[in-house]
Amino acid sequence: MSSAPPLGTELRRPVGQLLRAWRERRRLSQLDLAIAADISARHLSFVETGRARPSREMVLRLAERLDVPLRERNDLLLAAGYAPVYARTALNSPRLAPIRAAVRRVLAAHEPFPAVAVDRLWRLVETNAGIALLTGGVAPHLLAAPANALRLTLHPEGLAPRIANLGEWRAHLLGRLRRQLDLTEDPELAELYEELRAYPCDQPEPEAELPGPGDVAVPLRLRHPEGELTFVSTVSTFGTALDITVAELSIESFFPADDRTAAFLRG
Template sequence: MGEVGGLLREWRTRRRLSQLALAHEAEISPRHLSFLETGRSAPSREMVLRLAEHLDVPLRDRDQLLLAAGYAPVYPRRALDSPELSRVRAAVRLVLRAHEPWPAVAVDRRWRLVDGNAAVPVLTAGAAPHLLRPPVNALRLTLHPDGLAPRVLNLGQWRAHLLARLRRQAQLTADPDLTALLDELRGYPGGTDPEPVEPGPGDVVVPLRLRHGDGELTLLSTVSTFGTPLDVTVEELSIETFLPGDDATAAALRAATPGGAPLRRPDPGSASGHRP
């Protein structure tokens, strides 16, 4: 039982909570929490789930806590192409299509492309074929010198934003694959983590400024997730939409999208279709 105690302590430390603060939030005594973390007391199944909830532990890792405490996992990990997730797939497609002609993609927890709408080729034009072969990693595609990077007019600013976002995600989840991806992206031309760019007068968000033909697209990114997931795969899905930041960008996207084809999705059984 000491294994689960050590894991709970790691998650508490990662969330920068003291034993007193976590005990107060979970409505247990600090002494009891101390006994759980040191292995002097064995947590019940309900206690493991209660502490995981207050520590905001991802569903995938809540199952690991349960296993470490000697209990069976409770959160399913269905493949995205399974019959049980057909409504989820339909909902994702509905959201992606609803955003056309604005580009939108669905990615999994490791930034692998799950789906994309008909406007995505506007973003990926000119990228090397090897970066577009499934499984496509959205961050690698964006920052790779053979990907979108040569077209990103504010590459330093956008790269700083993406690396900071990935770094926070790796720290929050302790996922070694995300850490490896972060190390890879840091090794691309441009050095290690760039300095954060100071916002200018009137700036409210970091735009993606992308060369498009003889002009420029100014895109604002938004991210959507399922609000009440009970499945590991569903919790780890996110949809990123690139909205036009000005009238010229909106007109260019409307002109470019008709007849476009969505970025080719992985076949069932490939990296994003396997059982996590």
């Protein structure tokens, strides 16, 4: 994994260098990207080396083919001398009231099972009533706003002591964060990743996610006075988002992985 540049560095680099970095990050040749973007490899080479200035439409087309996140597409536009096109609206803005309402409806509909909504840095945006099962016993300072879902899960004063398969679940979460970091090279995510990696863990962490007996997904096995509870999770995003804030929201929903856990939660 390449190291993330210091915050703000991206805006000082020419757009051609940024596009080349994104292409290399996606492991595409100039020819591969040129074919995908329906341009000549020669023109793409000129853009990357600074011999040709791409149009606004060309920047956006290449960013789309490279699957560049909306936040970073604005950086590309600025580097090319154009105004950003993707808004970053505050979540409490009246414009995003329908989005907040949709998130709350999804979370409420998932009860009594736990579910959370987080932003790009895994900060808790909304939770449902079922999440109290996971946050019980967590140190108050980890729940203070802006609470971070990964920090309160893996911190030794958080949920970690109650996770029966901590090594497996920790490896799963760090793997997700590492893939997110590979996608964005966000320096704040890199800082969070290094912090989480430094937390102690008294269980072996698998280098590859291999299924245990009967497993079809990585489970969360939670110690509870009533017996071990087992969950699997799904992640949902807004597939048509055109606003950075909305594009970076995700909802993680936890489902009971066995009948006993389901019966306990419903009871």
